[in-house]
Amino acid sequence: MTKVCQADSFVADHVRTIPRSGIRDFFDLVQGMAGVISLGVGEPDFVTPWHIREAAIYALERGRTSYTSNLGLLKLREAISAHLEEHFGVRYDPTNQVLVAVGVSEAMDIAFRALINPGDEIIYHEPCYVSYSPSVTLAHGVPVPVACRAEDGFAVRAEAIERAITPRSKVLVLNFPTNPTGGTMTRGELEKIAALVQRHNLLVITDEIYSELTFEGEHVSIASLPGMVERTIFLHGFSKAYAMTGFRIGYACGPVALVEAMMRIHQYSMLCASIISQEAALEAIQHGAADTAEMREHYRARRNLIVKAFNDLGLTCHLPRGSFYAFPSIRSTGLSSKEFAFQLLKEEKVACVPGDAFGPGGEGFVRCCFATALDQIEIAVERMGRFVRQRVG
Ligand SMILES: Cc1ncc(COP(=O)(O)O)c(C=O)c1O
Numbered sequence: 001m002t003k004v005c006q007a008d009s010f011v012a013d014h015v016r017t018i019p020r021s022g023i024r025d026f027f028d029l030v031q032g033m034a035g036v037i038s039l040g041v042g043e044p045d046f047v048t049p050w051h052i053r054e055a056a057i058y059a060l061e062r063g064r065t066s067y068t069s070n071l072g073l074l075k076l077r078e079a080i081s082a083h084l085e086e087h088f089g090v091r092y093d094p095t096n097q098v099l100v101a102v103g104v105s106e107a108m109d110i111a112f113r114a115l116i117n118p119g120d121e122i123i124y125h126e127p128c129y130v131s132y133s134p135s136v137t138l139a140h141g142v143p144v145p146v147a148c149r150a151e152d153g154f155a156v157r158a159e160a161i162e163r164a165i166t167p168r169s170k171v172l173v174l175n176f177p178t179n180p181t182g183g184t185m186t187r188g189e190l191e192k193i194a195a196l197v198q199r200h201n202l203l204v205i206t207d208e209i210y211s212e213l214t215f216e217g218e219h220v221s222i223a224s225l226p227g228m229v230e231r232t233i234f235l236h237g238f239s240k241a242y243a244m245t246g247f248r249i250g251y252a253c254g255p256v257a258l259v260e261a262m263m264r265i266h267q268y269s270m271l272c273a274s275i276i277s278q279e280a281a282l283e284a285i286q287h288g289a290a291d292t293a294e295m296r297e298h299y300r301a302r303r304n305l306i307v308k309a310f311n312d313l314g315l316t317c318h319l320p321r322g323s324f325y326a327f328p329s330i331r332s333t334g335l336s337s338k339e340f341a342f343q344l345l346k347e348e349k350v351a352c353v354p355g356d357a358f359g360p361g362g363e364g365f366v367r368c369c370f371a372t373a374l375d376q377i378e379i380a381v382e383r384m385g386r387f388v389r390q391r392v393g
Pocket of ligand 1: 042102103104175237238239250
């Protein structure tokens with residue numbers, strides 16, 4: 001007898017365990033509501049600079065519509081290599097140490113898949129970008145979060161990482177400046193982490209997608225510290241620095257053996273990143289520095305306004321030294337992160353993301369993305385002021 005098909009019974013067990021993104025659920029709700037000011041989605045409000053769009057158009061015009069090498073166009077890999085040497089102090093051979101991917105998202109996924117054996121433990125600091133933990137689970141690894149604290153400016157302490165290390169620990173994931181907290185690290189703090197990584201023979205994956213959006217202090221890549229380039233996979237992309245989220249383009253650099261392993265997964269799953277996006281990325285990395293600098297100054301002005309407004313309202317907010325996220329505490333209102341975000345949306349039509357979407361350590365906070373026009377931020381904080389005063393009295 002033919003059995004009734006229960007489609008969900010075919011879903012793999014490890015996929016069943018991963019939750020839907022808290023951000024997605026929330027923004028399904030925002031869609032279709034009129035008059036909402038969104039401090040929600042983490043993407044630049046700027047359109048990709050014209051000369052970069054033009055490079056994409058010109059690529060199409062020239063009939064650049066083919067596959068590329070699996071690693072990406074050599075001229076783009078050469079430009080990435082030169083850029084990293086100049087700005088990050090790390091050297092990668094463009095012929096075999098640079099892989100162009102479909103965003104940092106794909107680069108991160110293939111890095112995990114290339115490294116993780118079932119049961120390997122992957123340590124990362126939390127609150128963190130929503131995809132780290134599910135991506136580790138999908139690669140059959142065990143996610144091990146280490147809490148960062150607001151009192152430390154959401155930097156991660158070497159001692160906290162050391163306490164999480166076990167014989168199954170394999171990889172440490174770092175993301176500075178951090179989504180969602182805007183936390184950054186000093187050279188000294190990174191040196192301590194580099195020492196313990198070497199002592200415990202770990203590998204680092206460093207996601208530096210917000211590095212160009214550093215407002216104060218130098219951005220240091222852990223890959224540039226002594227003894228680290230050989231045990232680091234460096235991830236970066238074009239989405240944030242050049243407002244190119246829709247182009248879906250990023251890259252991974254690292255030791256030859258690891259780039260080769262990642263490339264084998266990439267060639268069978270993605271084949272290559274879009275050639276049109278690669279041509280646009282080449283223009284961005286060679287001629288986009290002034291655009292990035294201009295956008296950064298806009299973000300800085302917005303950051304200063306929003307952080308001051310939150311602190312004035314009693315929503316204690318550390319100054320994010322990088323990224324375009326403010327992460328105020330909402331504990332003074334007595335609400336949970338979800339209650340705060342849902343009630344604020346319903347009553348005042350301001351969308352922000354509940355902090356627990358970024359891990360349990362995010363409870364008591366909300367993430368407010370300030371990649372939104374200044375006048376919109378001004379209205380948003382006015383509305384939030386009304387909302388908070390009603391609760392705090
Ligand atoms: C920390 C972090 N890494 C990676 C990504 C994904 O970037 P991409 O657009 O390059 O896939 C994001 C996007 O928000 C992010 O915040």
